[in-house]
Amino acid sequence: MSDIYILGIETSCDETAAAVVKNGRVVLSNIIYSQEKIHAKYGGVVPEIASRNHMDKLGVCVDEAVFSQNLTFNDISAVAVTYGPGLVGALLTGVSYAKALSYAIKKPLIGVNHIEGHICANYINHPKLKPPFICLVASGGHTSLFIVKAHDVYEVVGQTLDDAAGEAFDKTARALGLGYPGGPLLDKIAETGSDTAINFPRAINEKDNFDFSFSGLKSAALNYLNKCKMLETEFSSRDFAASFQRAVVDVLVGKTIAAAQKYKIKTVALAGGVSANSCLRKQLKAACKENKLTLNMPDNIYCTDNAVMIATRGYFDFCLEKFSDLSLNAVSRIS
Numbered sequence: 001m002s003d004i005y006i007l008g009i010e011t012s013c014d015e016t017a018a019a020v021v022k023n024g025r026v027v028l029s030n031i032i033y034s035q036e037k038i039h040a041k042y043g044g045v046v047p048e049i050a051s052r053n054h055m056d057k058l059g060v061c062v063d064e065a066v067f068s069q070n071l072t073f074n075d076i077s078a079v080a081v082t083y084g085p086g087l088v089g090a091l092l093t094g095v096s097y098a099k100a101l102s103y104a105i106k107k108p109l110i111g112v113n114h115i116e117g118h119i120c121a122n123y124i125n126h127p128k129l130k131p132p133f134i135c136l137v138a139s140g141g142h143t144s145l146f147i148v149k150a151h152d153v154y155e156v157v158g159q160t161l162d163d164a165a166g167e168a169f170d171k172t173a174r175a176l177g178l179g180y181p182g183g184p185l186l187d188k189i190a191e192t193g194s195d196t197a198i199n200f201p202r203a204i205n206e207k208d209n210f211d212f213s214f215s216g217l218k219s220a221a222l223n224y225l226n227k228c229k230m231l232e233t234e235f236s237s238r239d240f241a242a243s244f245q246r247a248v249v250d251v252l253v254g255k256t257i258a259a260a261q262k263y264k265i266k267t268v269a270l271a272g273g274v275s276a277n278s279c280l281r282k283q284l285k286a287a288c289k290e291n292k293l294t295l296n297m298p299d300n301i302y303c304t305d306n307a308v309m310i311a312t313r314g315y316f317d318f319c320l321e322k323f324s325d326l327s328l329n330a331v332s333r334i335s
């Protein structure tokens with residue numbers, strides 16, 4: 001079979017991204033234009049501003065992804081694009097662009113679910129990885145545990161009942177005055193703090209329940225900060241960050257290992273923006289080692305939103321001949 005080159009396009013939130021991936025695993029280009037600085041002054045993503053910036057930058061990102069590799073659109077086998085979940089206006093910019101491009105260059109269109117894209121980031125750094133495996137997806141909008149049974153068969157065994165892990169990180173970081181996006185900033189200051197300084201609650205629930213809940217922890221953290229403020233008590237931001245982070249990580253790691261044991265699956269993978277968290281990576285590595293499980297984690301660059309993971313997901317759909325037509329639409333929520 002000749003080589004398959006998939007052009008991936010991702011615009012679900014505030015990263016405008018395009019990439020070309022060969023045969024599902026070889027990254028040829030990975031162009032990311034981050035709008036982080038633009039949204040930082042508002043303390044979070046402003047959907048309208050995100051859409052406008054995608055419209056400005058997507059064409060440049062796509063051209064660079066293709067032409068920097070001395071490829072032409074003729075070499076591209078298919079155009080894969082995130083159609084959801086995400087911000088509907090932001091998604092629409094990518095979907096419309098991909099539809100027009102696929103029509104113009106006469107190449108198939110593939111609509112990709114963003115969460116499946118995150119899971120597929122694992123195939124990049126781990127060429128031997130294949131289903132079945134358990135995957136923890138923790139991002140700004142989602143916290144779910146999946147059993148990946150085949151390249152196109154996923155079973156959800158647990159999900160968050162309230163806040164996503166990334167959301168809890170971002171809101172707590174904001175309360176601490178760290179700015180946006182809070183997750184990586186909180187991770188950074190936690191490095192030199194004590195994770196046992198404050199005993200935050202861990203919502204582990206009953207055995208064999210793999211759902212997550214972070215709202216209790218988030219409230220406990222915010223109450224702690226308010227109390228310190230009211231009583232004018234000094235506290236260490238670093239200890240606070242490290243203790244909060246450890247509480248989130250203990251729940252994520254505990255449930256992932258328990259699910260692997262319950263479903264007797266020996267391979268674990270990690271995905272989504274929060275998988276860049278240093279404490280999560282360290283603790284999950286240790287727990288997998290202790291429980292004799294094989295762990296796969298994407299490199300940090302493939303944890304947060306990117307188009308490589310979309311191209312890789314698109315490759316599997318290409319092989320399964322699962323194509324979309326021009327009726328493909330942006331979908332903000334996918335059950």
Ligand code: KG4
Nearest residue numbers: 139140141166183184273274276277304305
């Ligand atoms: O997957 P992603 O880039 O976008 C969504 O699909 O939501 O995830 C973004 C989330 C944000 O909440 C961000 O704060 C969090 O991932 N994040 C982190 C770290 N890096 C990104 N959270 C904790 N520690 C990090 N190092």
Ligand code: ZN
Nearest residue numbers: 139273304305
């Ligand atoms: Zn994402």
